[in-house]
Amino acid sequence: MVIPDTTSFMIAGYAVIFGVMLVYLVSLALRFRKLRQDEQTLDELDQDRQR
């Protein structure tokens, strides 16, 4: 029995799996960084106001 060559579909499937997971991880990291910057700015503004 000849096994069909479907390797390209397998590669496409795993590219999607790891690609989507990577994009989500990057989005989490970017959102963390932006929120930390926002928090730092807000803390500085709060300190200025208290002075």
Add this chain to the structure above:
Amino acid sequence: MSDPKPRWLSILDVVTIIILTAATLLVFLYAPTEQTMGDVQRVFYFHVAASWTGMLGFIVAMAAGIFYLAKKDLFWDVVGLAGVEIGMVFMLIGIVTGSIWAYPAWNTWWTWDPRLTTVTIMELAYAAYLMLRAGIDEPERRARFGAVYALIASLSVPLTFFSIRIWRTIHPVVVAGDTSGTFALSPKMTTVFVFALVTFSLIFVDLLWHRVRLGLLARRVEEKKLRLLD
């Protein structure tokens, strides 16, 4: 200032990366090539595991919705949003990889089969959850609406899971009590399949923890902004 990353989360990150690497190696080096479909069948291991993770996210969102309505603690709103977001990401992986697998197996990228239809409805229902939340500014109101909506949307989860058992469908049944219409897995395939399910469950826990921390940080920033505006 921001909370430092917990030590256990760092350990979980490392363990998750190691287990994901092991699962990937098992898929490509240990699992045998399926005789009728060829290499594309290897997509099956992560396709099912990703879909399982997606459903796990939606179930967590439903549970968080119940806890929020019972306790009125905004922490559960953060958990609910995290569950939906991760659920949507992994369900998207499940849908797209299913389509890629479908082409060589069914000779079509897409068909309005009961499973494919219900999974699309489920994904769109949770996309609407995010849109609903985006339209409400007041945190308590947003959390209440989100919790109720998550409970209603969760009806689509069992509907999707059981769709291939209720209706006639071309989608294979992987986990079933009897062997009729099930997907024939060799012992090696079963080992890789179970390992992939455990791996993706661990990825889910890891991502949920990160996403909840992000949500708590976002809430803290929102509170600080409001305090400054007073």
